[in-house]
Amino acid sequence: MESEEKIQPGVTVKSEVWEWTKAILIAVVLVILIRIFIFKPFIVDGPSMQPNFHTGERLIVSEWIYHLRHPQRGEVIVFHAEAKRDFIKRVIALPGETIGIKDGQVYVNGIVLDEPYIQEAIDQSVKVNGSVYNLDFAETTVPEGSVFVMGDNRLNSTDSRIIKAIPYDKIIGRADIVFWPLSKISIVNH
Numbered sequence: 640m641e642s643e644e645k646i647q648p649g650v651t652v653k654s655e656v657w658e659w660t661k662a663i664l665i666a667v668v669l670v671i672l673i674r675i676f677i678f679k680p681f682i683v684d685g686p687s688m689q690p691n692f693h694t695g696e697r698l699i700v701s702e703w704i705y706h707l708r709h710p711q712r713g714e715v716i717v718f719h720a721e722a723k724r725d726f727i728k729r730v731i732a733l734p735g736e737t738i739g740i741k742d743g744q745v746y747v748n749g750i751v752l753d754e755p756y757i758q759e760a761i762d763q764s765v766k767v768n769g770s771v772y773n774l775d776f777a778e779t780t781v782p783e784g785s786v787f788v789m790g791d792n793r794l795n796s797t798d799s800r801i802i803k804a805i806p807y808d809k810i811i812g813r814a815d816i817v818f819w820p821l822s823k824i825s826i827v828n829h
Contacts, residue, residue, distance in 0.1 A: 677703050679812060681717050681727065687790030687797065688715075688727055691756060691828075697819035698727075698827070702812040709733075709807065710786050712747075713756070714829045715814040718788075718805050720797075727814060728788035728798050728805075729756070732781045739778030740800075745789075746778070756828065757791050776800050786810075 683696045692698070692715075700717045710716055710730045720726040732738040732747050739745075745752040774794070781787045785804035790796025799805065814827045 677701070679717075681725065681811075681814065683727060686795050687792050688729075689792045689795075691715075691791050692727065692814075692817070695820075696817055696823060698814045699816040699818055700812040701815045704813050705807070705810055710810065710813070711829070715827055716786075716788065716805075717811045717814060719809045719811065720802060720805075725811060726788075726797070728790050728796070730786045731789045731799070732787035734781050734783045734785060736787075737778050737780050738776075738787045738799075740774065740776040742775070757793070774800075782806075784808075 679700045679702055681698045681700045683692045683694055683698065685694060698717075710733075712730050712733060714730045715727060716730060717725050717727050731745060731752065736748050738747055745754065779787075781804050785806045787799040787804050789798040789800065813829075816827065817823050817825050
């Protein structure tokens with residue numbers, strides 16, 4: 640024992656290396672568990688959520704939230720839409736609600752939906768066929784266990800108007816934080 644180099648009185652190099660190894664292993668295990676069960680990174684791809692989210696932005700998606708409760712109107716979710724591609728959209732209507740679009744207005748259960756999160760997009764939009772922003776969509780009822788989602792960029796979005804309501808079991812989680820680019824770091828407004 641006399642030959643082992645001492646860092647501090649009573650501490651050997653071997654014990655110090657072991658302590659660092661344990662700390663690193665614990666950190667790696669925690670990161671893996673958090674990544675698998677709690678948070679998932681997501682990269683925005685496409686213009687469907689502009690002006691609120693842009694291609695290349697990276698988000699942290701909370702996977703655990705919907706194990707505790709169902710999605711709420713206005714929340715931005717990520718879900719499995721196709722075998723090799725996940726989508727990001729906003730929840731517009733909940734199970735059992737009726738949804739329709741007429742003369743550019745979204746109606747849920749016959750009441751115009753207040754959508755402050757798309758005001759900038761509406762202001763920037765061009766009138767298409769006399770409709771300011773939303774193309775008309777016949778009234779439909781959201782099935783139980785599903786949500787009706789739409790992109791914030793309504794004129795350029797493949798959403799529930801095309802791919803139908805999204806079942807709960809296809810939802811990955813809620814977009815909570817934009818972490819890249821660094822200039823756009825923010826908490827997602829729901």
